[in-house]
Amino acid sequence: MSGSKSKPTELRRQRRARQHGCWGHLIVAPLWVAYDANLGTLLRTCDAVGACLAVPRTPHYKEALARGDTLRGRRPCIHWVAPSKEHWLDEQRAGGFRLVAVELADGATPLSRLEPARIPTVLLLGHEHNGVPDDVLTGVDECVEIPMVGWGASLNVAVAGSLVAYRLAGLS
Ligand SMILES: C[S@@+](CC[C@H](N)C(=O)[O-])C[C@H]1O[C@@H](n2cnc3c(N)ncnc32)[C@H](O)[C@@H]1O
16 A cells, blocks of 8 residues: 555545435345344444345344444444235345345355345345244245355354355445
């Protein structure tokens, strides 16, 4: 790097003059993710990549997002999932969205081969212990797996979701 150095706050002002509304083309949907910290991290990732977040319209998710939100109110567009996850997923499908699950599964696309989303896409993330339900997995258009070489059985869900969101957004 060369030239004069801008402060992070100045850079932020130059790059993001105002808050974004509903981008509509990429929706990160941690429909089974339970922990505040993970939901807060995914909210920040949505803001960073220009995606919306979709969560069930329940007191648990409203409170978890309020606690996990570190964007101080300038949060991205949130889609409230109702009346049920199944109904909402059917609606997205009918509206032309592709459903992409992030999960360890046979036949999944490795992250390195995942193409940026060319049509509106919903990115599904699973519960911290139970993953994405099997009946949902069988109905998705694509499943993406992040290769791992260590001893751990899986990544933290917010890390996994952020890696895939960056890729689908065409930013990595
Ligand atoms: C901690 S993992 C769940 C592990 C759970 N024990 C299971 O067997 O599914 C939580 C979520 O993170 C995502 N995830 C974690 N590691 C992943 C990986 N290597 N590839 C794809 N998705 C991953 C998936 O969405 C998963 O449902």
